[in-house]
Amino acid sequence: xxxxxxxxxxxVDLAAVKAAQEAKTKAEQARAQAASQGGGxxxxxxxxxxxxxxxxxxxxxxxxxxxVPVVIDxxxxxCEPCKQLSPxxxxxxxxxxxxxxxxxVDVDANQMxxxxxxxxxxxxxxxxxxxxxxxxxxxAAPEAQIRQTLDQLVQVAEERFGLTxxxxxxxxxxxxxxxxxxxxxxxxxxxxxAVQALDxxxxxxxxxxxxxxxxxxxxxxxxxxxxxxxxxxxRVQGVDAQEVRRxxxxxxxDREAQIAAADLDLVxxxxxxxxxxxxxxxxxxxxxxRNAVRxxxxxxxxxxxxxxxxxxxARTALARVLF
Numbered sequence: 431x432x433x434x435x436x437x438x439x440x441x442v443d444l445a446a447v448k449a450a451q452e453a454k455t456k457a458e459q460a461r462a463q464a465a466s467q468g469g470g471x472x473x474x475x476x477x478x479x480x481x482x483x484x485x486x487x488x489x490x491x492x493x494x495x496x497x498v499p500v501v502i503d504x505x506x507x508x509c510e511p512c513k514q515l516s517p518x519x520x521x522x523x524x525x526x527x528x529x530x531x532x533x534x535v536d537v538d539a540n541q542m543x544x545x546x547x548x549x550x551x552x553x554x555x556x557x558x559x560x561x562x563x564x565x566x567x568x569x570a571a572p573e574a575q576i577r578q579t580l581d582q583l584v585q586v587a588e589e590r591f592g593l594t595x596x597x598x599x600x601x602x603x604x605x606x607x608x609x610x611x612x613x614x615x616x617x618x619x620x621x622x623x624a625v626q627a628l629d630x631x632x633x634x635x636x637x638x639x640x641x642x643x644x645x646x647x648x649x650x651x652x653x654x655x656x657x658x659x660x661x662x663x664x665r666v667q668g669v670d671a672q673e674v675r676r677x678x679x680x681x682x683x684d685r686e687a688q689i690a691a692a693d694l695d696l697v698x699x700x701x702x703x704x705x706x707x708x709x710x711x712x713x714x715x716x717x718x719x720r721n722a723v724r725x726x727x728x729x730x731x732x733x734x735x736x737x738x739x740x741x742x743x744a745r746t747a748l749a750r751v752l753f
Contacts, residue, residue: 472599478523482533484540491533495558498596499530499587501566501580504544504554506537511570511737512553518573519555522580529584529595530557550701551738557583560591569735572652575625617643617650624656633664658732665690666697678707683714689726696730704730705744713751724748 482490482502491500503519505512516534523532537544537552547556547563555566566579587593624639640657643650671694677684678691688711695704708727712720727748731741 472597473528474599475524477531478528478598479520479532479534482535484542487543491558492561494531495562496560496593498528498593499583500533500558501530501583502533502535502547502556502558504535504537504547504549504552504556506552509552509737515553515555515570518576522576526580526584526595528598530580530587531596550740551735559583559587559593569655572621572625574622617647617653621652621656624653624660628656628660628663631667633660633667636660637664655732655735658729661729662693662696662733666693669694683711685711685715685719685723689723692726692730696733701734701738701740702744705740705747709744709747709751712748724752 480490491502494500501519501523503512503516505516519532523530535543537549547554551568553570554568557564557566566583567576571579584595587595620639620643624636624643627633627636627639637657637660640653640660643653644657647653669690674687674690674694677687681687688707692704692707695701695707705727708723708730711723712727715723727744731744734741
C-alpha cells in the first residue's frame with residue numbers, strides 16, 4: 431500500500447476488452463463527426479474544470495469519460511492540503527489542454543460518492559476512463575509526481591481506449607494566466623531523487639536521501655512523510671509474512687512480533703487492523719516495550735497522514751490506553 435501515492439500499476443486490468451473497444455469506437459465516431467462539422471464539438475477552456483455532484487455524476491463523469499479521461503478531486507473546504515492541491519490540479523487541467531478534464535467533488539455535500547469510491551481521507555484523486563474507475567494518489571503530492579501520474583493516465587486512455595481528449599476552442603473563456611515556475615527549494619533535487627528511488631524499490635537509497643534532507647531541515651513535511659513510507663517498505667521487504675503472523679498470534683505481548691505484523695497489516699491496506707494491533711499491545715505492555723510500540727504507532731500515523739479520520743480515531747484510542 432502507498433497511502434499517499436496510489437500507483438497506476440495494474441491499470442490495464444481495469445476494463446474488459448469489450449469496454450475498451452466500445453470506448454474506442456465512440457471516440458472515433460466523435461472525432462469523425464467533429465471533422466465533418468469543420469471542427470465542431472470543441473469545448474471552452476472553462477469546461478475543463480467543473481464542480482460535480484451526485485445528481486450530475488452520471489452525465490458529467492461517467493458519460494464524459496467515454497470521450498476524455500475524467501480526473502476527480504475529492505476535497506472539502508476545511509481540508510488544508512486540499513487548498514494546496516486543488517489549484518494545482520486546475521492549473522494542470524488548463525495546461526494539458528483537453529487531454530483530461532477535472533471534476534471537483536465536495537465530500538461534505540456528496541457523501542454517497544465518497545463512499546462509492548472508498549475514499550478514506552482527503553484530498554484524494556481518482557480517474558474514470560471509459561466508465562472504469564481507478565485511484566491515482568492521496569494527499570498533496572509533489573507536482574512532478576502528479577505530472578508523472580497524469581502522463582501515465584493520458585497514455586493509458588489513448589492506448590487502451592483510443593481517448594485522445596477533447597478539442598479546446600480558441601477564444602471563449604480566457605485561458606488561465608500562465609503561472610511562473612515555482613522557485614526551486616533547497617532540497618528539491620534530493621527529494622526528487624528520493625521519490626525516484628522509492629518508485630524503483632531502492633528503499634535504502636530513499637531512506638538515505640530523506641534522512642539527508644531532514645538533517646538540514648528537520649521540519650520538512652515531505653521528507654518526514656517520505657521517510658516514514660520508505661522505512662515501512664524497507665522493513666517488510668523480503669519478510670516471510672506467514673511466519674511473522676504466526677509469531678504475532680502466538681505472542682500477543684511480544685512487542686517485536688506485534689510491530690512486525692502491524693507493518694504487514696498497513697502495507698496490505700488493513701489500516702485499522704494495524705492501529706488496533708499496536709494499541710492493544712500498548713495496553714498489554716509496560717516500560718520500554720510500551721514506549722517502543724507507541725513510537726512505531728506514531729510512525730504509522732505519519733505514513734497514513736494526520737488528516738485521515740482513521741488516524742484521529744486511533745489517536746483517541748491510544749490516549750485512552752495511556753491515560
